[in-house]
Amino acid sequence: MLKNLPGFLILVAxxxxxxxxxxxxPTDDVxxxxxxxxxxxxxxxxxxxxxxxxxxxxIDKRFDFRxxxxxxxxxxxxxxxxAEKQKFTELFAELIQNSxxxxxxxxxxxxxxxxxxxxxxxxxxxxxxxITSSAEIPVNYKVYLKDGSWxxxxxxxxxxxxxxxxxxxxxxxxxxxGFDGLLAKMEEKIRELKSVPAEAS
Amino acid sequence: MRKLLLLxxxxxxxxxxxxxxxxxxxxxxxxxxxxxxxxxEDAFLFEDEEILEVWDPIEPVNRVFFWVNDKLYxxxxxxxxxxxxxAVPEPxxxxxxxxxxxxxxxxxxxxxGLQGKFGDAGNEITRFAVNTTIGIGGFFDTAKDHxxxxxxxxxxxxxxxxxxxGPGPYLVLPILGPSNLRDGIGMFADSRMxxxxxxxxxxxxxxxxxxxxxxxxxxxxxxYEGIKKDALDPYLFVRDAFIQYRQNKVEN
Numbered sequence: 001m002l003k004n005l006p007g008f009l010i011l012v013a014x015x016x017x018x019x020x021x022x023x024x025x026p027t028d029d030v031x032x033x034x035x036x037x038x039x040x041x042x043x044x045x046x047x048x049x050x051x052x053x054x055x056x057x058x059i060d061k062r063f064d065f066r067x068x069x070x071x072x073x074x075x076x077x078x079x080x081x082x083a084e085k086q087k088f089t090e091l092f093a094e095l096i097q098n099s100x101x102x103x104x105x106x107x108x109x110x111x112x113x114x115x116x117x118x119x120x121x122x123x124x125x126x127x128x129x130x131i132t133s134s135a136e137i138p139v140n141y142k143v144y145l146k147d148g149s150w151x152x153x154x155x156x157x158x159x160x161x162x163x164x165x166x167x168x169x170x171x172x173x174x175x176x177x178g179f180d181g182l183l184a185k186m187e188e189k190i191r192e193l194k195s196v197p198a199e200a201s
Numbered sequence: 202m203r204k205l206l207l208l209x210x211x212x213x214x215x216x217x218x219x220x221x222x223x224x225x226x227x228x229x230x231x232x233x234x235x236x237x238x239x240x241x242e243d244a245f246l247f248e249d250e251e252i253l254e255v256w257d258p259i260e261p262v263n264r265v266f267f268w269v270n271d272k273l274y275x276x277x278x279x280x281x282x283x284x285x286x287x288a289v290p291e292p293x294x295x296x297x298x299x300x301x302x303x304x305x306x307x308x309x310x311x312x313x314g315l316q317g318k319f320g321d322a323g324n325e326i327t328r329f330a331v332n333t334t335i336g337i338g339g340f341f342d343t344a345k346d347h348x349x350x351x352x353x354x355x356x357x358x359x360x361x362x363x364x365x366x367g368p369g370p371y372l373v374l375p376i377l378g379p380s381n382l383r384d385g386i387g388m389f390a391d392s393r394m395x396x397x398x399x400x401x402x403x404x405x406x407x408x409x410x411x412x413x414x415x416x417x418x419x420x421x422x423x424x425y426e427g428i429k430k431d432a433l434d435p436y437l438f439v440r441d442a443f444i445q446y447r448q449n450k451v452e453n
Binding site: 095098099102103106107132133134135136158159160161164165167168169170172173182185186189193 | 253255291292294295298351420422423427430431432433434437438441442445446448449450453
C-alpha cells in the first residue's frame with residue numbers, strides 16, 4: 001500500500017489537474033480579459049479608434065450586459081416591455097463600455113494584482129488591485145458561470161458597486177421623467193460622448 | 202483616493218420612499234409563482250443585492266453647493282493642480298502626499314483603538330515610527346515599501362458608524378465636498394487629531410490644508426471629469442457613490 005502511495009498521489013494530482021483544465025477559474029477568465037485590454041493599451045501600432053473598438057470587443061465577451069441591465073433597473077425591468085428591455089440593454093452596454101474604456105485609458109503605467117477570489121457555487125467575486133504610483137485601488141469583479149465561462153455582472157471599485165450606483169440614479173430619473181425619459185437621456189448622453197473626440201490628459 | 206473622493210464627491214435614519222417600495226416589490230417578485238423560466242434562472246443574480254439607503258432631505262440646497270464646488274473645481278483647483286503637476290515631478294508629489302498622510306497617523310491610531318481594532322492600531326503606530334525616522338519625517342512610505350505594512354484608513358465618522366450611529370442626512374459641504382451629518386462632525390474631530398493642527402496655525406494651517414488637496418488632485422486621473430462625462434446626473438452619481446463608499450468603510 002505504502003509502495004503505491006507516490007503513484008496514488010500522482011494520480012490524484014493528475015485528476016485535479018484535468019479538472020482545472022476542464023473549467024477555468026473565475027480569476028483566469030477575468031485575468032484573460034484584463035490582460036487583453038492592457039495589451040491593447042500598450043500596442044502602439046493601433047490608433048485610438050481601432051484600439052477602442054478592439055477593447056469594446058474584449059469587454060463585450062466578458063461583461064453580461066443583459067444581467068447588468070436587469071440588476072440596474074430592478075423593479076423597472078419587470079415592468080418594462082421586451083422592446084424596452086432590448087433598447088435599454090443596448091444603450092446601457094454602450095455607456096458602460098465608454099466609461100470603462102476611458103477609465104482604463106488613464107491607467108497606462110499601472111499594474112494589476114490578483115490577491116484572490118471568493119467562489120460560491122455558480123457565483124464568484126474576483127479581487128483585483130490596481131497599483132498606481134500613489135495608491136492601491138481595489139477593483140472587485142462579481143461574476144457568474146454562464147455557458148462555461150465566467151461573466152461579469154457587477155464591478156465594485158473601492159466598495160462602490162457600479163450597478164447599485166446606476167440603479168439608484170436611474171430609479172430617480174424614471175420616477176421624475178418616466179422610462180421613456182430615461183431612454184431619451186441615455187441616447188442624448190451617448191450622442192454627447194460621440195461628439196467629443198478622445199481627449200488627451 | 203480617499204481624500205480625492207471626499208474632496209470631489211446615512212443608515213439607521215428613515216430612507217426615502219422609493220427605496221422602501223422597491224425593496225418590498227423585490228421581495229414580492231422573488232416569491233411570486235408567476236416568474237418565467239428565464240426570470241427564475243436569473244433570480245439568483247439578485248440574491249446579494251443591496252438596496253442603497255439614501256436620505257437627502259435638503260437636496261435643493263445640496264445641489265446649489267454641488268454647483269458651487271463644481272465651479273471651484275474647474276476654475277480654481279484644477280488649473281492650479283495642473284500647473285503644479287507640470288512644475289513638480291511625480292515622485293516629489295508622492296512624497297508630499299506621504300508627508301501629510303504621516304501627520305494624520307494619530308487619526309488612524311486613535312480610531313482603530315476606539316473600534317477595538319488593536320492590531321490595526323499597532324500597525325499604524327509601527328508605520329508612524331518607521332516612516333517618521335527611516336522615512337525621513339514621513340516623506341517616504343518605507344513601512345509599506347520595505348516592511349509591507351499597509352495603511353488602513355480609519356476616522357471618527359467610521360468609529361461613530363461602528364457603534365451604530367447612522368450617517369444622518371447627506372450634505373454637500375462648501376469646498377469640502379460630499380459628506381453627511383455624522384462624517385461632517387467626524388471630519389472636525391479628525392482635524393484635531395491631525396498633527397498638522399499642532400505644528401501650524403492661522404493662515405499657514407489653512408494654506409497647508411489647501412496645498413495637501415491640490416497635491417492630491419495633481420495625482421488624480423481626472424476622476425471627477427470622468428463622472429461629469431459619463432453620468433446622466435453627476436449630482437446623483439456622486440451622492441450614491443459617496444453613500445456606498447462610506448457604508449463600506451464603516452463595515453470594514
